Amino acid sequence: MALRGRLPGRRAVTTDRAVRAHLALATVAACALGLVLPETAALIRHCRPVPGANPPMLMLLAAMFIGGFEVRAADAARALLRPGLLLAGLGVALVLRMLVLLGAERAADCWPDPHEALWLVVGLSLTATMPVAGSAQTWGAKAQANAPLGLGLVLATTLLSPLTVPLGLVLAEEPEAGGPRQVLDALARSDSTCGFMALWVAAPCLAGLAARRLTRGLVGGRFRAAVLPWLRLLGLLNALGLTYLNAAGVFGEIGRRPEPRLVALALLAGGAVCAVPFLAGWLTARQAHIERDTTAALTLATGLNNTSAAAALAGSQFSGHPAVLLPIFFYGMTQQLLAACAPRLLRARDRRGSRTPYGPGGSRGPRGRHRARRLHAPNGRRTPRGPGRRRKVPRPPAPHPPATCTDVPMPSPRPDFTRT
Template identity: 40%
Template sequence: MVVVKAVQRWLLVLMLVCYVLAGVFPAPGEALRGLVLPPPAGALTVPMVLLAVMLCNAGLGVRVGELRAVGRRPARLVLGIATNALLPLLVLPVIAVALRAWPDPAEAEGLVIGLMLVLAMPIAGGAASWGQNAGGNVPLVVAMVIGSTLLSPLTVPLGMRLAGQLVGPSGAGALDDTTKVDVIARTGAGFFALVSVVLPCLVGVLVRMLLGEDRTRRVLPVVKAVNLVNILLLCYINAAGALGQALAHPDPDLLVLALGLSGAVCCLAFCCGRWMSGWTRCDQPDGISLTFATGMNNSSAAAVLAACWFSHRPEVLLPILSYSLLQKIVAGAAGKPPRSRPDETPRQAPAPETAVRPRG
């Protein structure tokens, strides 16, 4: 397990290595992304399966008993889920209007769609791990992740409908994929959220209940190792198309814009969560949980959906890949354990036995 701990410690660096490999050697990743499972699972691709495995393992790390206390005080839970779901409705129109000044409307529209995809996704499972490290209320943030995930078949299509309005003729410009956005909103997004996000997470929770705590504790180290490999493979496959095309036809301005927009939106989301926790006068653990739940979205799910529908549009994937890295950097900066005063005994966070630090 020493290797697993080392990989966890250097996971962000390893993700950067995967991005580099995806840009230099994109062909294997593009081939894996294009594979479709044979009937009766013919609608599932390899990235969708990898994402489902990752979320199933995240569900395996959820202790249902710890969520009951959260259900008795639902105000914070509802606030976190609602803030994460409503934030894109406020942020994206402003970004779309600002991008009207960008000289290439197709690039501007692709960036809007990419940001909408990542913001419309449920709260990232990694929010629980980051929140735990910072001393947050772990059962609360886990409940937020579960609640946001269950709502994703509704919130993801709504987000795509908003994106279709913003990039249509009355939005940033006339996008050649406007019809495709509408199709995703009506059918593809809901099916994707249900099959690749909701069901795997529920399966993981059910498996833990069936196995019991003792047997689950024994299998968690193996699950953790498998999931780390799964995360890095998914990272490489998602990045292969976008970064390969970006390096083949370099556009530094677009890359800088994607990084800048993703970083600004990510920081805004974390600041919004921190402001909400102060405005509602949360105690420190609840405030930390609210901050991370608001700031972190499941970027892996967004990248899989974008790669399935917009593999020919690197400007859609670039902000998602940028957001995936930047939200972990911001979470690391915001998630430093609080310093205890000399007269205080360090408080231990109620740490659940998560299967892996799930990465969004």
């Protein structure tokens, strides 16, 4: 009976691990489903199960609550043990995005159609100011990243999003200019932006943290242990559902208004604005000479944004302009692709770095000392080695020192009694 009671939780854990192991393929499948069934997504998007909230907003609320419920207090406490590293990660994750976004705005000014550039810049601005995505934990586990640091960056940017998002929009715009700057200025000064981030992003995360704390001693902790696997699986499926809705909205807009130039521009801009923070975060961590797991955590936190929150905010504020979803969607797809490639790139860099003298396989590393003994003869000459074989140089015999009178005692001469 006990085994039967554990089977549902085991099934949830098995399914969750299987989907997370192939998360990139699952994301592509959700996008393909949005291409095939855009009408179903349109019906879901326009229904109102709760007054003032559409399904994407409710799904975002569920995602933030589940993300907060999964956080363990011990992991959050470990993230605070190194406050300097956490603040540096916040600075890298927020400031670099603003610099990249300012460069994208300058490039958009050169575009011949100002109307197309307007909504592209608005969509990119919304995405760049969003907090670090919760998927950074999933990809970080594959890249063997610093889990407490990644969790601290996700929590800090999420809880501070009611302040950082309007501030980021203000920094990304120039009020004296026209075009997208006026839209961003109005969006940053609007109370609806701060209220949206507080109500639909920060508050559900805090509620999830509190719910985990309250259910700690419920039924001896068995209730939380039984519910947590299913909540994790539900959160993963919820994220894939949001990807499907966003992809269907984008493909539906492309089907209604086929503009290849606008789609190509959105793809190029979204991919560039997403790839540059990834590269900048990795270079910053590399120049700081920090550990490999910390480098992976900073790289993923710099490049991964909560595009679901950006799409929900864009849908609530710019429902009459669906073109704003184009750069958000392509940004999200690019970051998932880069996050899937990040573990392999980091491992490849480790293999290249292991050839240095201080690497694991270098001449001064733990395995390098044995290699140095094998490659060098005792007399200092390099051992001739062919590919795939080892050749030993025989140790020359030690020369014996010449015997002297001080080393070997000489026998005293015996007296000859025959002559006497």
